[in-house]
Amino acid sequence: MSQRKIIHVDMDAFYASVEQRDQPELRGRPVVVGGNPNGRGVVAAASYEARRHGIHSAMPAWRAARLCPDAVFLRPRFEVYRAVSAQIQAIFRDYTPLVEPLSLDEAYLDVSDCPRLEGSATLIAREIRTRIREQTGLTASAGVSGNKFLAKIASDLDKPDGLYVIPPEQAAAFVAELPVGKIHGVGQATQAKMQRMGIHTGADLRRLSLLELQRAFGSRARFYHDLARGVDERPVRPSRERKSVGAETTFGQDLTDPADMLDRLALLADKVAASLERRRLAGRTVTLKVKYHDFRQITRSLSGDPVQSAADIRTRLPALLQDTEAGRTPVRLLGVTVSGLVTVTPDQARQLALF
Incomplete structure (x- = not known):
């Protein structure tokens, strides 16, 4: 079986970046998209300038205003974000029909069978990012690897406007150093349980047998067992029937x-x-x-x-x-x-x- 080539593309501070694009006077300034800071609204997105002050999504807007009194607060314009997202999705589909959107601002692409650029996933990811910038005026970060798990992690390692590649032969070594909280499907409660068991990294998780993992985590054991070894067989699903x-x-x-x-x-x-x-x-x-x-x-x-x-x-x-x-x-x-x-x-x- 040939090696899969998976790209995860994640737009940088998407909502806030769209607002800075459309209002040039906001570029370089801390921008917060979300609710009214004088009310009980919350932050939907924050520009990188705002993030430097500790502002992040889901934070109460009033708290964001205290952290950065100079921040510009804007209401979301979802119709605009959807239109830009459609432009980006169209670019993705120039390379492969196997596109799995996760939200307006991120998606998986399986380019295993894409003949363009000699089939290089890294070159395809680079070209996609260039086209996004040229056609939308926005930046995107991308991760490239042999599966969805590693591609998604990689896209976050060189943000903003970055490209990071985890070669398949380095997958196991990469996961060995990874904190368990970064492993797909490990939420706060599971992370706390793992840490109580002395599991802090992928290498720690890998030391447990499948039987030991089943005793501790039941039906999720096989998934954790595989991810600890850099293995993720989940396909990119472009047309999942949603319930x-x-x-x-x-x-x-x-x-x-x-x-x-x-x-x-x-x-x-x-x-x-x-x-x-x-x-x-x-x-x-x-x-x-x-x-x-x-x-x-x-x-x-x-x-x-x-x-x-x-x-x-x-x-x-x-x-x-x-x-x-x-x-x-x-x-x-x-x-x-x-x-x-x-x-x-x-x-x-x-x-x-x-x-």
Whole structure:
């Protein structure tokens, strides 16, 4: 079997960079895209100038304003971001039909069978980044390797505007030095459990047998066993049949105010709506996910006519939130998912928006 060639492309500070492109007077200045800093909004994206002050996504906007009083705060323009994303996706598909978008600003590409540039994934990634800059005025970072796991890690190693390659023959050695928190699928709770077991790096994880991993991590054991050796057989899936579209975020500090929670949920609704519209989908069921400070997790759902817009999703969230312990029990994570998906034409989407 021939070696796969996988590229992960990740736009640099995408929303904020689009705003700096469209408003040249903002270039070089700290820009924050998100909610009102005088209210309970949150940061959706921050330019690199803002990140130097410690600002990051999902941070309360008021806190970002305190960290950087000179920051420029802007409301998101998702219709513009979607249009730019479509330009970028078109570039990707010039090289391969095997494109798996993860969001508006990142995607996997399998270029194993691409004949261009003598089949060099590194040269293809370099050319893609050049074309993105020329056609959109924006920069992208890319990672190249033999699988999705390593390509995604690589794209983050030379940001912004960088290209990093992890050759397949170096995969195992690279993962050996990797902190376990950087391994795909290892969340905060799993990372804490691994560290209690003395597992801090890929090399530590590799020392455990598959049986030992199964005892500790159950069905995820084989996945961790393979990743610790730099192995990831997941294919790039350009047309996965989706059963749901969702977004969630974990907070640095537990939330206690339901009004604050609704503001955070509104931003998640925007992300879900953008994903639904891009895929020409609508959904009949809106589900709220809540994880409390003690790690208890619950979901609440409402079904009805298909929804696609952020406004329609948001209308269902207050009732769902009211049916939880929000306001009485601190909340560490919130998520919004739309399921019961149906495909809609552009005309149907406009009708949904009207009604």
